[in-house]
Amino acid sequence: MRARRYAIVLLATALLAPATSFPNENDTISIGSKADTESRLLAEIMAQLIEARTGLRVERRFGLGGTKIAFESLRQGEIDLYPEYTGTGWIVQLGRTETVSDPLRVYAYVSAEFQRRYDITWMQPFGFSNSYALAMEERVAADLGVTRISDLLPHQEQLRAGVSHEFLNRGDGFPGLAEAYGLRIGDVRGIEHGLSYQAITAGQVDLIDAYTTDGKLAGLNLRLLEDDLGFFPPYDAAAIVRTTTLEAHPELGPLLDELAFRIDNARMQSLNFRVEERGGGFVDVARDFLEEEQLISAVAAQAATPPSRSGDMARWVLQHIALTLAAVLLAVVVAIPTGILLTRRRALAGPVLGVAGVIQTIPSLALLAFMIPLPGFGLGARSAIAALFLYALLPIVRNTYTGIKEVDPDLLEAATGMGLTDSQRLWKVELPLASRTIMAGIRTSTVISIGVATLAAFIGAGGLGEPILTGLQLNNMSLVLSGAVPAALLAIVADFALGRLERRLSTDRS
Amino acid sequence: MICFKNITREFTTPGHGTVVAVRNLTLTVAAGETLCLIGPSGCGKTTTMKLVNRLIEPTSGTITVDGRDILEQDPIELRRRIGYVIQSGGLFPHMTVARNIGLLCEVEGWEPDRTKRRVDELLELVNLPPSEFAARRPGELSGGQRQRVGVARALALDPAIILMDEPFGALDPITRDQLHDEFVALKAAVRKTIILVTHDMREAFKLSDRIALMDRGEIVQIGSAADFRARPASPFVETFLRSHLGGTGDAG
Numbered sequence: 002m003r004a005r006r007y008a009i010v011l012l013a014t015a016l017l018a019p020a021t022s023f024p025n026e027n028d029t030i031s032i033g034s035k036a037d038t039e040s041r042l043l044a045e046i047m048a049q050l051i052e053a054r055t056g057l058r059v060e061r062r063f064g065l066g067g068t069k070i071a072f073e074s075l076r077q078g079e080i081d082l083y084p085e086y087t088g089t090g091w092i093v094q095l096g097r098t099e100t101v102s103d104p105l106r107v108y109a110y111v112s113a114e115f116q117r118r119y120d121i122t123w124m125q126p127f128g129f130s131n132s133y134a135l136a137m138e139e140r141v142a143a144d145l146g147v148t149r150i151s152d153l154l155p156h157q158e159q160l161r162a163g164v165s166h167e168f169l170n171r172g173d174g175f176p177g178l179a180e181a182y183g184l185r186i187g188d189v190r191g192i193e194h195g196l197s198y199q200a201i202t203a204g205q206v207d208l209i210d211a212y213t214t215d216g217k218l219a220g221l222n223l224r225l226l227e228d229d230l231g232f233f234p235p236y237d238a239a240a241i242v243r244t245t246t247l248e249a250h251p252e253l254g255p256l257l258d259e260l261a262f263r264i265d266n267a268r269m270q271s272l273n274f275r276v277e278e279r280g281g282g283f284v285d286v287a288r289d290f291l292e293e294e295q296l297i298s299a300v301a302a303q304a305a306t307p308p309s310r311s312g313d314m315a316r317w318v319l320q321h322i323a324l325t326l327a328a329v330l331l332a333v334v335v336a337i338p339t340g341i342l343l344t345r346r347r348a349l350a351g352p353v354l355g356v357a358g359v360i361q362t363i364p365s366l367a368l369l370a371f372m373i374p375l376p377g378f379g380l381g382a383r384s385a386i387a388a389l390f391l392y393a394l395l396p397i398v399r400n401t402y403t404g405i406k407e408v409d410p411d412l413l414e415a416a417t418g419m420g421l422t423d424s425q426r427l428w429k430v431e432l433p434l435a436s437r438t439i440m441a442g443i444r445t446s447t448v449i450s451i452g453v454a455t456l457a458a459f460i461g462a463g464g465l466g467e468p469i470l471t472g473l474q475l476n477n478m479s480l481v482l483s484g485a486v487p488a489a490l491l492a493i494v495a496d497f498a499l500g501r502l503e504r505r506l507s508t509d510r511s
Numbered sequence: 512m513i514c515f516k517n518i519t520r521e522f523t524t525p526g527h528g529t530v531v532a533v534r535n536l537t538l539t540v541a542a543g544e545t546l547c548l549i550g551p552s553g554c555g556k557t558t559t560m561k562l563v564n565r566l567i568e569p570t571s572g573t574i575t576v577d578g579r580d581i582l583e584q585d586p587i588e589l590r591r592r593i594g595y596v597i598q599s600g601g602l603f604p605h606m607t608v609a610r611n612i613g614l615l616c617e618v619e620g621w622e623p624d625r626t627k628r629r630v631d632e633l634l635e636l637v638n639l640p641p642s643e644f645a646a647r648r649p650g651e652l653s654g655g656q657r658q659r660v661g662v663a664r665a666l667a668l669d670p671a672i673i674l675m676d677e678p679f680g681a682l683d684p685i686t687r688d689q690l691h692d693e694f695v696a697l698k699a700a701v702r703k704t705i706i707l708v709t710h711d712m713r714e715a716f717k718l719s720d721r722i723a724l725m726d727r728g729e730i731v732q733i734g735s736a737a738d739f740r741a742r743p744a745s746p747f748v749e750t751f752l753r754s755h756l757g758g759t760g761d762a763g
Contacts, residue, residue, distance in 0.1 A: 419665070420591035421618065433605045434605055
């Protein structure tokens with residue numbers, strides 16, 4: 002029993018060891034970003050700047066799935082820095098609820114509090130604020146003479162607004178805005194944000210909500226209205242960095258501050274536009290920006306350009322298979338003995354299957370996020386494998402338990418009566434007769450894992466989720482398909498192969 | 512020789528209280544004898560048989576086999592010295608006929624050659640040519656063939672005692688008659704002590720040396736077929752015989 006337990010630990014270690022990375026090695030800076038275009042672009046700009054101007058190696062862990070994951074990764078030291086917004090720090094990390102319109106006050110507060118509570122430093126702002134705004138078509142705004150939100154008041158009865166559902170319902174969105182300005186728009190409806198730009202250019206609505214640095218604005222003739230009462234909280238972007246990293250690399254702080262106030266709203270908008278609408282790559286747009294600002298020389302930029310994307314597909318597929326395989330193998334090693342144990346201690350079956358069932362109901366992304374703060378997990382393959390492993394448990398435990406429980410009791414009595422020991426009965430009778438059902442559980446777990454593994458990219462574990470995630474952000478359908486199609490094929494192949502194996506087991510018993 | 516001495520077995524089930532399955536039973540089965548346990552459902556005949564290989568243990572009393580208390584023996588070793596045949600054979604569907612029969616030889620660590628010789632010998636004994644049947648699976652056999660394999664499996668380690676739990680119960684009448692004849696011939700050939708549970712009085716008359724008729728956990732009469740016919744011990748026995756033999760009394 003003890004030997005077997007050691008074997009499990011050894012196997013787990015062997016599987017996980019190669020996946021471990023060491024982002025805080027002395028000469029490596031690990032840069033994270035959230036999943037949106039703007040965050041990735043800012044992260045890429047900082048990455049190239051550091052590569053070109055220091056001797057440090059940069060590890061890119063872009064596309065992390067949301068504020069919580071990015072921030073937890075930073076706190077755990079999985080990454081050293083990522084771009085964040087002051088308004089997000091104010092509301093999300095620090096939990097402040099009151100709106101403050103003074104950008105300096107918000108910046109001063111979050112930078113002091115982050116330093117005190119988390120040992121994290123806010124670098125100087127990049128110079129733009131990605132806030133909510135109201136937008137009108139330039140021609141309509143000119144006709145009505147509207148440049149500020151207050152200017153809407155005389156026309157409010159006949160205006161039609163189409164705003165995103167989130168904006169319509171958030172306290173710091175439309176309801177608060179209407180109250181602050183005493184605004185009563187005649188016709189307000191919630192529409193999908195992606196469609197609102199089409200709606201306003203088609204003249205179906207007069208007013209939409211927008212992000213002030215949205216790349217789509219640059220291609221359209223829209224006027225952003227000035228928030229003259231300062232209702233919207235400031236969302237000034239800046240890099241946030243682990244203070245220990247800044248201390249270990251004194252050259253880093255001053256270098257990052259060279260980016261301070263280089264990017265105003267219009268500049269950020271046009272950079273986003275170049276990536277999203279013109280299909281420019283992050284790498285090229287970031288390099289062009291740094292060259293234009295003379296922050297790096299063209300020669301250095303060439304040298305700093307990371308390797309091309311050829312061979313990426315093979316890497317994604319292999320990572321995907323490795324994640325799934327490691328998780329399912331671990332699950333088999335744990336779940337089959339657990340299932341067997343449950344048939345011996347049936348009182349445990351309800352509670353254990355219940356817990357495994359509850360794990361399955363946790364949304365995949367949330368489960369991935371839970372793993373990051375756990376000691377020894379963090380960003381990357383380990384957490385992804387752990388989460389996939391947890392998902393894979395239930396079908397295997399349940400099918401092992403059911404498969405053995407459903408073995409004909411007469412056969413068990415024959416086995417016992419003829420003088421087989423408990424373990425001989427298990428290995429020679431129960432497991433072979435339950436093997437088909439157990440195999441069906443493994444098959445279910447494998448197919449689920451292949452699907453969920455596409456989310457591993459959110460925590461920087463790679464796999465076929467990487468092109469899917471990037472493609473979604475860039476609205477690049479062919480990139481999305483280049484991840485989704487192989488993932489689907491993998492699932493189909495695994496399902497087919499394991500299904501064959503399952504049927505072989507079943508013909509053996511007929 | 513198997514001796515039951517003052518055996519009582521009670522079952523307690525929540526909600527149903529305590530049921531006495533076997534009540535103060537004393538019984539001796541001689542070496543080489545075939546004893547049939549018979550009686551209505553719930554009379555305790557199957558419980559009595561399963562006490563011998565410790566599938567069920569007594570609440571009180573002792574059972575000895577060849578003078579040794581079975582409760583003081585290792586149950587696994589005990590069972591390997593006692594063949595066990597259940598209704599429709601109880602064959603393992605994922606194993607071939609040969610592996611079913613040779614399973615105990617396999618777990619006893621016999622050389623494969625020796626196991627194969629033994630399996631072939633046993634298949635011949637139960638009239639199933641090895642070349643034709645050894646490689647089949649139980650699903651490819653008729654009911655009678657499965658039952659023969661079940662008997663062959665019970666004989667694998669050449670045990671002195673065989674327990675048979677309604678072995679012919681699930682067969683059609685023609686096959687059953689044929690297996691009865693084979694059983695009688697086999698019994699003469701192998702000389703085992705056999706305890707056979709049945710609910711069929713004709714079968715009991717035909718196959719056994721002695722019959723123990725049970726009712727509500729107790730033996731109401733024990734004796735040969737001739738004893739039963741000549742001297743039924745009670746109105747219950749008479750009624751039981753009449754209902755099972757159709758009053759003709761000419762079986763066996």
